[in-house]
Amino acid sequence: MLNIRNMTIKSKLVSIIILVCLSALMLTGTVLFRFIHSRFRDSMVHEMLADAEIMAENCNVALAFENVEDVKQILNSFKLKPSVVYIGVYKKDGRSFAAYYRDDVDGSVTPLRLGQEGCSFEDDYLTAFKGITFDNERIGTLCLRSDLNYFYETVNDAIIAIILTILLSILVSWFLAS
Numbered sequence: 001m002l003n004i005r006n007m008t009i010k011s012k013l014v015s016i017i018i019l020v021c022l023s024a025l026m027l028t029g030t031v032l033f034r035f036i037h038s039r040f041r042d043s044m045v046h047e048m049l050a051d052a053e054i055m056a057e058n059c060n061v062a063l064a065f066e067n068v069e070d071v072k073q074i075l076n077s078f079k080l081k082p083s084v085v086y087i088g089v090y091k092k093d094g095r096s097f098a099a100y101y102r103d104d105v106d107g108s109v110t111p112l113r114l115g116q117e118g119c120s121f122e123d124d125y126l127t128a129f130k131g132i133t134f135d136n137e138r139i140g141t142l143c144l145r146s147d148l149n150y151f152y153e154t155v156n157d158a159i160i161a162i163i164l165t166i167l168l169s170i171l172v173s174w175f176l177a178s
Contacts, residue, residue, distance in 0.1 A: 014177045021173040022166070029162040036158045044126055044151060045119045048144060051081075052130035056142045059089055064134040068098050075100035085109045085125070086145040092138065114141050124148055 004012070055074070062070035071089050075098060078084045086109045087100040094114055101109065111127060119128045125145050132140040 017177040018170060018174055022170055025166045025169050029166055033158060033162055037155060040154055048119050048126055048128045048146060052128040052142055052144045056130045056132045060132050060134045063089060063097060063132055063140050071098040083146040083150055085147050088143040090114060090141045092140055109145060111143055
């Protein structure tokens with residue numbers, strides 16, 4: 001056990017400096033992490049809503065004329081976005097009209113029910129629902145679902161960067177205080 005009474009004044013001062021630096025860095029790291037986490041979640045939601053809006057606009061005519069092949073072709077264009085696991089187009093009555101699944105997933109990624117318009121985080125997915133309209137009449141719903149792998153990777157990278165920065169800062173603080 002550390003016996004403070006037997007420490008030199010220099011050791012006590014260095015310990016106090018390191019403790020103060022560590023406290024400040026931990027607070028800064030926590031605030032920075034919360035900021036990164038919040039901003040990245042918000043940007044994911046905005047991007048997902050924009051994608052859903054574009055997809056709904058692209059599918060409206062094909063859905064209005066019940067052209068399944070055109071809708072499937074539009075949905076398959078999202079193969080270029082590796083995070084998208086599922087896109088579904090539903091008719092006005094809620095029945096499935098067309099769907100796209102990423103190659104490595106199965107039907108279990110399909111939402112159990114249609115949700116309210118907007119985005120939500122649930123079951124390790126970000127899911128967006130958007131109404132599909134034609135001539136100002138709602139004719140269906142689009143569901144766009146993305147996995148959160150990129151989000152988790154980014155959060156882990158941020159944690160590692162913050163921890164490494166704190167450790168390096170403590171080492172520099174100790175060197176300068178000594």
